[in-house]
Amino acid sequence: MRIPSLFVAVCLVAATPGFGLAAGFNPEMTKYVQGLETQAKKQESSFKGFDAARGKKLFFDAQPNAKSGPLSCATCHTSDLKKSGKTLVGKVIPPLAPSANKSRLTNVKETEKWLLRNFKQVYGREGTAREKGDVLMFINAQ
Numbered sequence: 012m013r014i015p016s017l018f019v020a021v022c023l024v025a026a027t028p029g030f031g032l033a034a035g036f037n038p039e040m041t042k043y044v045q046g047l048e049t050q051a052k053k054q055e056s057s058f059k060g061f062d063a064a065r066g067k068k069l070f071f072d073a074q075p076n077a078k079s080g081p082l083s084c085a086t087c088h089t090s091d092l093k094k095s096g097k098t099l100v101g102k103v104i105p106p107l108a109p110s111a112n113k114s115r116l117t118n119v120k121e122t123e124k125w126l127l128r129n130f131k132q133v134y135g136r137e138g139t140a141r142e143k144g145d146v147l148m149f150i151n152a153q
Contacts, residue, residue, distance in 0.1 A: 035109070035151050036116060043119045044147060050140035058141060066149030069142055074133050082133050084146075092153040108153035116151055 073081035092108035130138035
């Protein structure tokens with residue numbers, strides 16, 4: 012049986028580290044996500060890649076908060092990322108899902124700013140490279 016060369020080429024490209032990792036991201040965001048992957052490998056020797064399922068868990072896990080009670084990303088962004096959310100003070104947040112808001116996950120500086128701010132608000136600390144990548148994979152899949 013002969014394997015078509017196009018099939019072999021696709022398999023080789025798909026097996027390349029980082030390929031598919033940032034599927035759906037623009038070139039700027041792809042480079043950012045690949046940088047997170049490099050950081051995650053340095054931080055965790057067992058790192059095998061980003062995982063949208065872990066990102067979903069991070070997004071929905073409520074953390075204790077003395078000021079507001081239990082808090083998760085979904086507290087403001089809602090459980091449906093295709094819908095608008097509201098901050099704790101009532102400011103409307105446009106949909107987080109790129110499928111519903113084409114400007115989401117297109118700008119590295121904005122993405123870094125909000126990941127830093129939101130991880131600190133919900134988790135009380137900056138997110139690790141793996142956590143950021145996992146959350147981005149989850150959001151990007153919406």
